[in-house]
Amino acid sequence: MSDQNENREETVPSEQEAMKDSHNDPGTRSDEVLSAQSAQDAPAEVDGQDSAGEVAVESVEDELFELRKRVGELSEENSTLKDQYLRKSADFENFRKRMHREKEESVTFANRQLLLDIVPIIDDFERAIKSAEDSQDFTAFHDGIVLIEHQFTGMLERKWGLKRFESVGEEFDPSKHEAVTTEEVPAQETSVVLEDYQKGYLLHEKILRSAKVKVSVSSASNNR
DSSP, X not given: OHHHHHHHHHHSOOHHHHHXXXXXXXXXXXXXXXXXXXXXXXXXXXXXHHHHHHHHHHXXXXXXXXXXXXXXXXXXXXXXXXXXXXXXXXXHHHHHHHHHHHHHHHHHTTTHHHHHHHHHHHHHHHHHHHHHHHHOOHHHHHHHHHHHHHHHHHHHHHHHOEEEEOOTTSBOOTTTEEEEEEEEETTOOSOBEEEEEEOEEEETTEEEEOEEEEEEEEHHHHHO
């Protein structure tokens, strides 16, 4: 029995030796060091997270400030553009009304200058009629009417481009002449204007009114 106690004492190390061994074991000491460092580093990580959060909040606040500033600028710009649009719209409406009014006036008074040119001719007719009533001279009256007619047609051609053309003796032209009657002429191949019933007029070298005329026709064309 004393031998068993001696073996037991040899196999079970003392508490002091176990503690000594744990201090001498490099692995155990390394774990303790890491645990201590982790305990020291933990507050530092928390402080870092708090700093990052503050930076993020400040960045969001700056961005919000810039956005509010931009919204204010856009609102002011929109107000300015709206005011300009209303002014332009009012100006355009006034311009449209003015143009419409001027157009109506131009249509109403389009012949104003022509009428001013005709009025003196009317005065000449009145003087000629009064002179004929006083003198009872038909020849003088006739000559006065012819003179007035020449003055009238000359003024229209000179100032307004209205020209009277002669047709008698010319070859019949459907674009210028309107055949009212015909007369058979022997041995004549082409149709010719024989008589001018109503004068034709050109306005700036374009037909304003066709002349009403009598036209010759050949006997051969009638026999066909």
